[in-house]
Amino acid sequence: MNRRSFLRSSIAAGSAGLAAPLLRAVPPASQAKLIQLNGNENALGPAPTAREAIEKAITISNRYPFADAAKLTAQIAGRHGVSSESILLGNGSSEILRLAVQVLVKRDPLVITARPTYEAVGRQATALGIEVKQVPVAGDYSHDLRRMRQSAESHPGESLVYFCNPNNPTATLTSTQEIQDWVASAPDDTSFIVDEAYFDYVEDAQYSSLIPLALKKKNLLVARTFSKVYALAGLRIGYGVAHPETIDRISSLTRLNWNALALVAASASLRDPNFVQQSVRSNRESKLIVTDTLRELNLSFLPSHTNFIMHRLSGDIRDYIKRMKDHGVLVGRPFPPFDTYCRISLGLPSEMKQYAALMRMFRGKGWI
Numbered sequence: 001m002n003r004r005s006f007l008r009s010s011i012a013a014g015s016a017g018l019a020a021p022l023l024r025a026v027p028p029a030s031q032a033k034l035i036q037l038n039g040n041e042n043a044l045g046p047a048p049t050a051r052e053a054i055e056k057a058i059t060i061s062n063r064y065p066f067a068d069a070a071k072l073t074a075q076i077a078g079r080h081g082v083s084s085e086s087i088l089l090g091n092g093s094s095e096i097l098r099l100a101v102q103v104l105v106k107r108d109p110l111v112i113t114a115r116p117t118y119e120a121v122g123r124q125a126t127a128l129g130i131e132v133k134q135v136p137v138a139g140d141y142s143h144d145l146r147r148m149r150q151s152a153e154s155h156p157g158e159s160l161v162y163f164c165n166p167n168n169p170t171a172t173l174t175s176t177q178e179i180q181d182w183v184a185s186a187p188d189d190t191s192f193i194v195d196e197a198y199f200d201y202v203e204d205a206q207y208s209s210l211i212p213l214a215l216k217k218k219n220l221l222v223a224r225t226f227s228k229v230y231a232l233a234g235l236r237i238g239y240g241v242a243h244p245e246t247i248d249r250i251s252s253l254t255r256l257n258w259n260a261l262a263l264v265a266a267s268a269s270l271r272d273p274n275f276v277q278q279s280v281r282s283n284r285e286s287k288l289i290v291t292d293t294l295r296e297l298n299l300s301f302l303p304s305h306t307n308f309i310m311h312r313l314s315g316d317i318r319d320y321i322k323r324m325k326d327h328g329v330l331v332g333r334p335f336p337p338f339d340t341y342c343r344i345s346l347g348l349p350s351e352m353k354q355y356a357a358l359m360r361m362f363r364g365k366g367w368i
């Protein structure tokens with residue numbers, strides 16, 4: 001019996017003797033019952049300091065959180081060694097990405113992204129009627145800078161280039177130095193977003209943030225989030241870092257987008273001396289369990305610099321997603337054209353051991 005049918009039958013068995021109101025208290029086959037390896041979240045949950053801060057802040061949720069927004073902005077600015085005028089808080093970094101598309105390209109606009117990559121920027125551009133050029137990743141799964149650059153340089157109007165580094169869903173890196181070289185020498189009609197959502201997971205010594213360059217170049221914005229290593233995806237908080245003039249242009253499109261609980265949780269998370277380290281350590285342990293399993297099953301995978309891994313399947317991703325769900329595990333969505341790959345997010349080591357056992361069972365059935 002798989003997990004879902006087990007759940008269904010135990011609810012049905014229970015219903016015989018339960019009054020209706022009690023039954024309603026049983027959660028539907030909720031996501032909480034499933035092992036969620038589909039959202040690149042941090043399965044440890046929010047830092048203890050963040051939980052405490054959220055509890056305390058409940059009592060001030062009747063007030064607009066101007067002071068806490070200013071405080072978090074200053075705290076983030078201090079961390080990056082920039083002024084508060086270079087920071088814009090967003091309702092998740094998704095909001096920052098969306099606003100940046102609206103502001104950074106105007107005249108005969110073109111948005112250039114990798115394929116596959118995180119979809120938010122391309123989707124926002126399409127929604128605004130902006131043409132999107134998707135450039136397939138290079139042979140080593142990094143962004144194909146040469147072809148992306150050709151696209152920008154041959155476009156007569158303004159271009160906006162989106163780099164997701166490390167890239168979601170491939171988990172691979174693109175050379176910081178090469179991105180920097182292009183951004184530093186690009187004409188004013190080419191703008192850049194560098195999305196560093198998974199920055200804290202990267203252990204490659206060659207990798208670094210583009211924030212220092214963003215302070216000098218008005219056509220560059222760096223996006224960061226509290227949804228990943230800081231484990232606050234459900235609270236929706238992220239930020240952009242850019243030249244004060246660029247931040248000024250973007251911030252004109254948003255006002256009072258803050259959430260009091262998210263602000264204090266983010267602020268407390270930044271003050272937690274151990275949480276990021278602990279999360280990275282747990283992620284490393286989970287990664288090892290998964291890569292060992294994939295090697296054992298002879299399923300190749302891309303080098304991962306994040307909290308997820310892109311690996312090969314022997315069948316189609318859509319069948320695999322369904323089968324995994326039937327067995328209580330949510331895995332990543334399809335990322336065309338990688339239809340024989342799966343993006344698996346790294347949960348707790350204990351969850352990854354369950355996943356490993358399931359993978360062996362799937363192999364036994366000839367499904368992977």
Ligand SMILES: Cc1ncc(COP(=O)(O)O)c(C=O)c1O
Nearest residue numbers: 092093094118168197225227238
């Ligand atoms: C690369 C990348 N950028 C941005 C986001 C969105 O983050 P947020 O929760 O801050 O909106 C994600 C979420 O998965 C992501 O993978």
